[in-house]
Amino acid sequence: MLKVLQNPDFARLFISNFISEVGSQIYRIAIPVWAYTQTDSALTAAMVIAAQFFAKMVVGPLLSPLPDLYDRKQLMFWSEALSAVAVALLPLFFMQSVAGWVFVALLIGVLQSIGDPAVSTVVPELVGKEDLDAANSLIELPRRSLEMVFMGIAGVLVGLLGAYAAFWIDAVSFALSALVLLTLRPLPAPGDGMGKSGYWGMVAGGLRYVLSNPVTRYVIGVLAPAAMFGAIDATVPPVLATQVFAGGDDQLGSMYYGFMEASFATGAVLGLLAVTTVTKRFSRPLAFLGGLVVFGVAELLIGVFEFWGPVLVFLAVMGFTNQIFIVPARSLIQLGVEPRFLGRVMAAWGAVMGGAALVGMMLGGFLAQYFGPQQAFIIGGGGVLAAALFGWVRGVPKV
Structure with a gap:
C-alpha cells in the first residue's frame, strides 16, 4: 500500500477521499439525528436516509454514462464541490424543513452516484495491474477505518457542537476534498462520445x-x-x-x-x-x-x-x-x-x-x-x- 501511495496522482485521490469521508461520517449521524429530534418521528429520519439510497439505486444508473463521456477529474471535482454547497443549504435555509432535509439527502446521493463510479474508473488508469488490489483497498480504507474510529467521535461532536456546526464541518470537508482533486492531472473519458446511439x-x-x-x-x-x-x-x-x-x-x-x-x-x-x-x-x-x-x-x-x-x-x-x-x-x-x-x-x-x-x-x-x-x-x-x-x-x- 505504501508503494501505491508513492504514485503522486493516486496519493492525491486517496487524500481527497479521506478528507471527504471525515465530513461524511459527521453528516451520516447529524442528518438523521436532527430529523428525529426535530420531529420525534423515526419515519422522518428513515425518509431522509432512504432518499440517499433511492438516488444511488435509481438515479445513479440513469447518470451512469457521465464517467464514460466526460473528464473524470472534473466529474469528481464537481461532485465534491456541489456536495459542499448541498450540505451548506441545511444550516443556511433548511434546518426546519422536512422537504429540505429530503432534498439535500437526495442531492448528495445523486452527486455521489456521479463521483463514486468516476473514482472506480480512474483507479486502473493511475496504478498498474499488479497494484490494483492495494489501490482499491486504499480507496475503501478511509470509510471503514473512520467507521471504526470516527463514528463515535462524530456522535460526540454532534452532541457537543450541535447540528449547525456539524453540517458546516461537513461542507468544509467536501470543499477541501474538491480543492485536492484540482491538483490531479486531466483524466479524459476513455470512450469516443455518444455516437449515434445518443x-x-x-x-x-x-x-x-x-x-x-x-x-x-x-x-x-x-x-x-x-x-x-x-x-x-x-x-x-x-x-x-x-x-x-x-x-x-x-x-x-x-x-x-x-x-x-x-x-x-x-x-x-x-x-x-x-x-x-x-x-x-x-x-x-x-x-x-x-x-x-x-x-x-x-x-x-x-x-x-x-x-x-x-x-x-x-x-x-x-x-x-x-x-x-x-x-x-x-x-x-x-x-x-x-x-x-x-x-x-x-x-x-x-x-x-x-x-x-x-x-x-x-x-x-x-x-x-x-x-x-x-x-x-x-x-x-x-x-x-x-x-x-x-x-x-x-x-x-x-x-
Missing part, C-alpha cells in the same frame, strides 16, 4: 453490456444474493444483543451491540490491510470465492453459539473476509470490462449491491421478528454459502 442509448448499452459481459455477469450474479443474505448482519445484531445476550435489558443490549459493531468494523479494517497479501498468495477468483465461504460460515455460526465471546470473534471474521472478497471482486470487474464501459458498469454495480443490501436489511428484520435473531443468522449464512457454491460450480471466467 445518451439514453448509452444507458441501455451499458445495461446490455453488464448482462452480456461474462465477468460482470458472473461477479454481480454471485455477489447480489450474497450481499442480500450477508446484509442480515446490519439489522439483526441489535436484536441478538438485546434478546439473547442482555436478557431483554435495552441499556445493556446497547452496550453489547456497540462492541459487536466495533468487532465487525475492526475486522474490516484488518481485512483491507491484508487483501494484497492474500491476492499475492492466491488468485483473485480464489480469494473472492474463499472469502465468501468463510464469511458465510462465520455468519451461520453466530446463530449457533449463544455466548458473546465467540460471536465477537465471528463478527470480526465476517468483517475481515468481507473485504477479502469485495476488493478482488472490484478488481476483477475493472480488469474484465472495456474502459469505455467502466463508468456505466460501476454505477450498475453500486446500484445492484445497494439494492441487494437494502432487501437483506428488510429480510433480516422479518426473520428476526418471526423466527428469532439466531435463526436469522443461520439462514443468512446459509444463503451466502449457497451463493458461493453457485460461483464455484459455475466457474470464474478468465480475465
Whole structure:
C-alpha cells in the first residue's frame, strides 16, 4: 500500500477521499439525528436516509454514462464541490424543513452516484495491474477505518457542537476534498462520445453490456444474493444483543451491540490491510470465492453459539473476509470490462449491491421478528454459502 501511495496522482485521490469521508461520517449521524429530534418521528429520519439510497439505486444508473463521456477529474471535482454547497443549504435555509432535509439527502446521493463510479474508473488508469488490489483497498480504507474510529467521535461532536456546526464541518470537508482533486492531472473519458446511439442509448448499452459481459455477469450474479443474505448482519445484531445476550435489558443490549459493531468494523479494517497479501498468495477468483465461504460460515455460526465471546470473534471474521472478497471482486470487474464501459458498469454495480443490501436489511428484520435473531443468522449464512457454491460450480471466467 505504501508503494501505491508513492504514485503522486493516486496519493492525491486517496487524500481527497479521506478528507471527504471525515465530513461524511459527521453528516451520516447529524442528518438523521436532527430529523428525529426535530420531529420525534423515526419515519422522518428513515425518509431522509432512504432518499440517499433511492438516488444511488435509481438515479445513479440513469447518470451512469457521465464517467464514460466526460473528464473524470472534473466529474469528481464537481461532485465534491456541489456536495459542499448541498450540505451548506441545511444550516443556511433548511434546518426546519422536512422537504429540505429530503432534498439535500437526495442531492448528495445523486452527486455521489456521479463521483463514486468516476473514482472506480480512474483507479486502473493511475496504478498498474499488479497494484490494483492495494489501490482499491486504499480507496475503501478511509470509510471503514473512520467507521471504526470516527463514528463515535462524530456522535460526540454532534452532541457537543450541535447540528449547525456539524453540517458546516461537513461542507468544509467536501470543499477541501474538491480543492485536492484540482491538483490531479486531466483524466479524459476513455470512450469516443455518444455516437449515434445518443445518451439514453448509452444507458441501455451499458445495461446490455453488464448482462452480456461474462465477468460482470458472473461477479454481480454471485455477489447480489450474497450481499442480500450477508446484509442480515446490519439489522439483526441489535436484536441478538438485546434478546439473547442482555436478557431483554435495552441499556445493556446497547452496550453489547456497540462492541459487536466495533468487532465487525475492526475486522474490516484488518481485512483491507491484508487483501494484497492474500491476492499475492492466491488468485483473485480464489480469494473472492474463499472469502465468501468463510464469511458465510462465520455468519451461520453466530446463530449457533449463544455466548458473546465467540460471536465477537465471528463478527470480526465476517468483517475481515468481507473485504477479502469485495476488493478482488472490484478488481476483477475493472480488469474484465472495456474502459469505455467502466463508468456505466460501476454505477450498475453500486446500484445492484445497494439494492441487494437494502432487501437483506428488510429480510433480516422479518426473520428476526418471526423466527428469532439466531435463526436469522443461520439462514443468512446459509444463503451466502449457497451463493458461493453457485460461483464455484459455475466457474470464474478468465480475465
